[in-house]
Amino acid sequence: MRSTEIIVAEGNEGPYGVAVGSDGEVWTTLVHAGAVARVSRDGVVSRFPIDADGSRPSVIVAGPDGAMWFTRNGDDRIGRVGADGAVSSFEVGAGSAPYGLCVGADGALWFTLMNVDRIGRVTVDGEVSSFELGSSGGFPAMIAADEDGLWFALNQGNAVGRMSLDGAVVLHPLPxxxxxxxxxxxxxGVVWFTELQAGQVGRIDTDGKIVEYPLPDRSCKPHAVAATNDGGCWVTLWGSGSAVRLDAQGAVVEEILLGEGSEPHGLAVGADGEVWVALEIGVLAHIHA
Structure with missing residues (x-):
């Protein structure tokens, strides 16, 4: 595979999250600039400013309503960019620090609240609720949905959690x-997760069985992960400036070098198998299938 780059930001504006919209356009959050950017199918970049100091837009996903939704980690809101380009947001709790975000099987947006050990939920109409995780200082990070529930990483709790759509939680400590x-x-058919400090990628099944796969460079700091239809996954390696593809057995089968100091964070795989990576140096890397 080969990769190409699209410049979407300047200086230290920091592309962070990335997502592919239902129309094939690619979106990224500019965490330090307080804006969201869109790359059209023909490569044209448009920006949508948030106009709120310190908002820190972080993780972004395509919503079920045709809009793009994103967490605002700095000012405790969930943001939305409509198909018409209108930017709006919903408050989710002072000091809560929303971060991870996904669309649940119920059609609502689910998100982690890092500072308060809760998982939040917002409907497309803006109705907000949240659920306790039963942990203290667990620092929930990314969150993902499957057909009947949610999975989330507890960064400081050293566990992967499972939550049903009615809020029941089971925590699985990591080996x-x-x-x-x-x-x-x-x-x-599988759930993958990254272990940033251990230099490993893990897999967990619905029964809670965990398998860990050490990466060749244990200091590579694996950050984001995107499961693929063949049972494997893509992973961004923040510390080594690259992205790797793992097969269903956890073996690294491909590495794409993105540049020393590129700081890859967000990761998305489109329906066409194309891979997009947000690099903090100001570009989106497009890994061609």
């Missing part, structure tokens, strides 16, 4: 101490 899980993704 490796201090692993620092961040990313999580469900797809292809």
């Amino acid at each position: 490796t101490e201090g692993a620092g899980p961040v990313g999580v993704s469900a797809g292809g």
Whole structure:
């Protein structure tokens, strides 16, 4: 595979999250600029400013209503960019620090609240609620949905959690101490997660069985993960400036070098198999299938 780059930001504006919309356009959050950017199918970049100091837009997903939704980690809101380009938001709790975001099987948006150990839910009409995780200082990070529930990474709790749509929670401690899980993704019949501090990628099944796969460079800091239809996954390696593809057995079968100091964060795989990576140096990397 080969990769190309699209410049979407300047200086330290920091592309962070990335998602592919239902129309094939690609979106990214500019965490330090307080804006969201869109790349059209023909490569034209448009920006949507949030006009709120310190909003820190982070993770972004395509919503079931045709809009793009994103967490605002700095000012405790969930943002929305409608198909008409209108930007709006919903408050989710002072000091809660929303971060991970996904669309649940119920058609609502689900998100992690890092500072208060809760999982939040917002409907497309803006109705907000939240659920306790039963942990203290767990620092929930990314969240993913499957057909009947949710999976999330507890970064400081060293666990992967499972939540039903009615709020029942089961936590699965990781075998490796201090692993620092961040990313999580469900797809292809499996759930993958990253262990940032341990330099490993893990897989968990619905019964809670966990298998960990050490990466060749244990200092590579795996961050985001995206499950693929063949049972494998893509992973961004923040520390080594690359992205890798794992097969269903956890073996690294491909590595795409993105550049020293590129700091890859967000990751998305489109319906066409094309891979997009947000690089903090100001570009989106497009890995061609």
